[in-house]
Structure formats: structure tokens, C-alpha cells
Amino acid sequence: MRAAHLISFAMFALVFAAPARAADTVDPSAEFKAFRDYFTQKFPNVPLNDFVNGPYSMDADLRKQWEAIDDFPPYDFAVDRGKEMFATAFKNGKTYGDCFDNKGIGVRQNYPYFDTNSGEVITLELALNRCREANGEVAYSYVKDEMASLTAYMAFTSRGKPFDIKIPNDPRALAAYQNGEKYFYTRRGQLNFSCASCHVQNPGNHIRTEVLAPALGILAAMPIYRSEWGGMGTISRRFVTCNSQVRGVPLQPQDEDYRDVEYYLSYMSNGLPIAGPGARP
Amino acid sequence: MRVTVTCLLLVTVSLISATAAQTASTQADFDTAFAAAQAAEKEAGALKNQWLPTEQALSAAKKAAAGGDFDTAIDQAKQAEALARASIAQAKEQDTAWKAGIIR
Numbered sequence: 001m002r003a004a005h006l007i008s009f010a011m012f013a014l015v016f017a018a019p020a021r022a023a024d025t026v027d028p029s030a031e032f033k034a035f036r037d038y039f040t041q042k043f044p045n046v047p048l049n050d051f052v053n054g055p056y057s058m059d060a061d062l063r064k065q066w067e068a069i070d071d072f073p074p075y076d077f078a079v080d081r082g083k084e085m086f087a088t089a090f091k092n093g094k095t096y097g098d099c100f101d102n103k104g105i106g107v108r109q110n111y112p113y114f115d116t117n118s119g120e121v122i123t124l125e126l127a128l129n130r131c132r133e134a135n136g137e138v139a140y141s142y143v144k145d146e147m148a149s150l151t152a153y154m155a156f157t158s159r160g161k162p163f164d165i166k167i168p169n170d171p172r173a174l175a176a177y178q179n180g181e182k183y184f185y186t187r188r189g190q191l192n193f194s195c196a197s198c199h200v201q202n203p204g205n206h207i208r209t210e211v212l213a214p215a216l217g218i219l220a221a222m223p224i225y226r227s228e229w230g231g232m233g234t235i236s237r238r239f240v241t242c243n244s245q246v247r248g249v250p251l252q253p254q255d256e257d258y259r260d261v262e263y264y265l266s267y268m269s270n271g272l273p274i275a276g277p278g279a280r281p
Numbered sequence: 282m283r284v285t286v287t288c289l290l291l292v293t294v295s296l297i298s299a300t301a302a303q304t305a306s307t308q309a310d311f312d313t314a315f316a317a318a319q320a321a322e323k324e325a326g327a328l329k330n331q332w333l334p335t336e337q338a339l340s341a342a343k344k345a346a347a348g349g350d351f352d353t354a355i356d357q358a359k360q361a362e363a364l365a366r367a368s369i370a371q372a373k374e375q376d377t378a379w380k381a382g383i384i385r
Contacts, residue, residue, distance in 0.1 A: 181383070190333070
């Protein structure tokens with residue numbers, strides 16, 4: 001009799017648990033489509049590939065200024081420096097190129113990727129520092145000029161190549177994607193903003209003097225020269241600054257959450273061309 | 282008349298008592314308030330959701346205490362604790378609420 005009750009209870013629990021699990025099911029390809037549709041429907045006059053130009057795709061006056069600035073791009077120095085650094089051998093005689101497919105040329109669009117061996121997301125910045133450490137060199141700061149120069153050069157050699165971010169058939173990869181998605185939509189800081197508050201709900205609107213960029217394609221132009229910073233900035237620097245701006249304590253650069261949100265956002269930009277390095281107000 | 286005087290006396294005594302209590306803040310009072318604020322901020326840290334104003338209030342509390350101004354130090358510590366508790370509440374609420382924002 002007791003067994004019958006237990007079975008009934010178990011069946012009851014299963015029936016009610018099933019819809020909850022179904023609601024939590026993650027389908028990245030469906031979310032990718034919904035994400036893209038949202039932006040293309042919200043901005044029907046913006047060509048798809050133009051979303052990678054961030055605020056310039058939203059504001060005609062700003063675009064004119066950018067086109068004028070781009071005659072003498074402020075990131076050129078970083079590209080030149082990165083090229084030189086990239087070609088300079090480490091103390092052991094090897095170079096950055098030895099750590100990457102195709103010697104590191106034209107590969108930006110494949111980052112970040114999920115490494116099924118280590119079970120983590122590998123960003124380009126992390127790969128560069130791991131390359132340095134594997135060759136007996138000290139890692140660079142993730143938010144300073146050296147890393148910005150290296151990634152600027154690698155982005156420059158990849159311009160026009162479409163983002164090609166894969167989610168391998170590995171539950172850990174899906175978990176990383178979902179963690180990135182959670183980070184993106186989670187409100188934080190005293191101002192109670194999420195990344196989406198600005199870049200999904202308000203692209204094209206002003207926050208003080210800035211025009212907010214759409215989340216679609218938002219990382220394609222990284223790293224960027226920002227007039228506000230008076231210099232180059234990496235993706236790590238951008239995330240740290242965003243957190244500070246909403247009065248939250250930033251995570252450490254390349255924290256797992258930051259890498260996962262980069263993975264999520266890059267996946268959402270699949271098919272859009274690499275446009276880095278970029279320039280922003 | 283007698284009632285009015287009595288009331289005035291009572292108010293005066295209350296004010297004097299309140300002032301005395303305020304000026305009586307000690308290092309021990311500060312230590313208690315600061316420990317509570319730090320504990321709350323640590324909990325927010327475990328949730329990866331600390332706020333910059335909390336850190337600023339904690340620093341201000343420490344600075345005031347170092348200068349012997351325990352009234353200000355305690356005020357700042359209490360402010361820090363309140364902010365930390367708000368950040369904890371935010372993190373707990375957002376643990377599931379974030380899903381409402383997903384573009385579907």
C-alpha cells in the first residue's frame with residue numbers, strides 16, 4: 001500500500017517537473033534567430049552587416065564624423081605595433097604564430113571557442129597570454145596597450161571574415177553559453193542595469209552624449225580606440241568599464257563569467273563580419 | 282501650565298539623552314557595525330555582485346574610525362551594510378528573474 005502511494009507521488013512529481021525542465025531547455029540556434037530578428041525588425045533600414053559598426057549604424061551624424069576620422073584611423077598605431085610584436089620571437093625563438101592555426105593570421109572570427117579538453121571558453125586574449133606563458137614569457141595585462149595591440153593586429157588580418165562560433169556537442173559548452181546568456185541579461189550594480197538594458201532595450205538611444213550600440217555584432221569591431229579613453233581598449237577593458245559604469249565592482253578580467261558572455265555574444269553575431277579594430281567616441 | 286512645563290522638561294531630557302548617546306560611540310561600537318558590513322559585503326562577493334558605493338562606504342568608515350570620528354564611521358558602516366544587503370537581494374532576485382529578458 002505504501003509502495004503504491006510512493007509510485008503515485010513519483011508519477012505526480014514527474015508530471016509536474018516535466019514542464020519546468022522543458023521551460024529551461026536551451027536552444028541556441030532558436031535564440032540566435034530570435035536575437036537577430038529582434039534587431040533587424042527594430043532597425044529595418046540598417047543593413048545586417050552594418051550592425052558591426054555599433055553606434056554609427058544608428059546615427060547618421062555620428063557616422064559622418066566616423067567616416068571623416070577613418071581617413072586617418074586612430075587605431076593604426078596599435079595595428080603597426082601589434083604586427084611588430086606578433087613577428088618578434090620570444091626568448092625561446094618561437095613566436096605567437098606558433099600557437100595558432102594558420103600562424104594566427106585571419107583567425108579572429110573563430111574566437112572565443114569552447115575547448116572540449118579543458119572544458120572552458122578560450123578567448124583570443126586568453127589564448128595570447130597562454131601562448132606567452134607556454135613560451136616562458138610573462139602574461140600581459142588584459143586591459144592595457146600590449147594586449148590591445150596584439151588583438152588589433154589579429155583582428156585586422158581577419159577583417160571581413162564572418163564570425164564562426166561553434167557550440168560543440170558537449171553539455172559543458174551549452175552550460176557556458178547559458179552562463180554567458182545569464183550574465184548578459186542579469187541586472188547588477190547600484191543602477192540595476194543589465195548589459196541588455198543598454199544594448200537590447202535601448203540601442204540607438206542616448207545615454208548622456210553617447211549613442212548606445214546594438215548587442216548584435218557588438219564585439220566584431222573589438223578592440224577599439226575610444227576617444228573617451230584616449231587610447232585602445234580590449235574586450236576585457238570594455239566589460240570592466242561597463243560594470244563600473246553601473247556602479248558594480250567589476251570581475252577580474254577574463255573571469256569565467258566574462259569569457260562566457262563573450263562566447264554568448266559572439267555566437268549571437270555569427271555570420272557578421274569582423275570589423276576590428278574599430279574606433280568609437 | 283504644570284503639564285506644559287513637564288512636557289518641555291521631558292523633551293529637553295530626551296534631547297540631552299539622545300545627544301549623549303550619539304556622542305558615546307566607541308571603537309567597540311564601530312567594530313561591531315563594521316564587522317556586520319564586512320560580512321554582508323563578503324556574502325555579496327560570493328554572489329559576484331558587489332557594488333562600488335558599498336566599497337566606498339566601507340573605505341570611508343575605516344578612514345573616519347582611524348581619525349577617531351566613530352559617529353561618522355558607524356554611519357558609513359551602516360550605510361555599507363545596507364548597500365551590501367541590497368546587492369545581495371538583487372543577486373538573489375536576478376538569479377531567476379534574468380530569464381524574463383531573453384529575446385524569444
